[in-house]
Amino acid sequence: MNYIIIGLLSLSIFLFIVSFFLKDRYKYLEKEIEDVSMNYLQENYQLKKRMKVLEEELMLNGQQPFPKVKQTAKIHEVVKNQVIALYNQGIAVEQIAKQSALSKSEVLQIISNL
Numbered sequence: 001m002n003y004i005i006i007g008l009l010s011l012s013i014f015l016f017i018v019s020f021f022l023k024d025r026y027k028y029l030e031k032e033i034e035d036v037s038m039n040y041l042q043e044n045y046q047l048k049k050r051m052k053v054l055e056e057e058l059m060l061n062g063q064q065p066f067p068k069v070k071q072t073a074k075i076h077e078v079v080k081n082q083v084i085a086l087y088n089q090g091i092a093v094e095q096i097a098k099q100s101a102l103s104k105s106e107v108l109q110i111i112s113n114l
Contacts, residue, residue, distance in 0.1 A: 075102070075106065075110065079100055079102065080110050082099075082100055083096055083100055083102070083107055083110045083111070084110065084111070084114065086099065086100075087111050093107050093108060093111070
């Protein structure tokens, strides 16, 4: 019994010492991930810097950097039919607006055209 315990103890000490001399498998992977994240941060910084320069150039020319776009999108017929069907079922306007992703005023406009 003592020989087994001594043998297991010596084996564990041997394996413990050998583990210090083995290469870490994840060290290379960690370095690669760190390099990729640093490259990403540097590129992101460079893009932001370029965007700032472009915005300043546009401001100097007397233009707004991003002009406002008028929203004149028509409401699709399928959505209109859905709103009408929900209204006919007696569902509240607020609930119809949530389900159809429309504003309350757009829902009321569709309903008033009935």
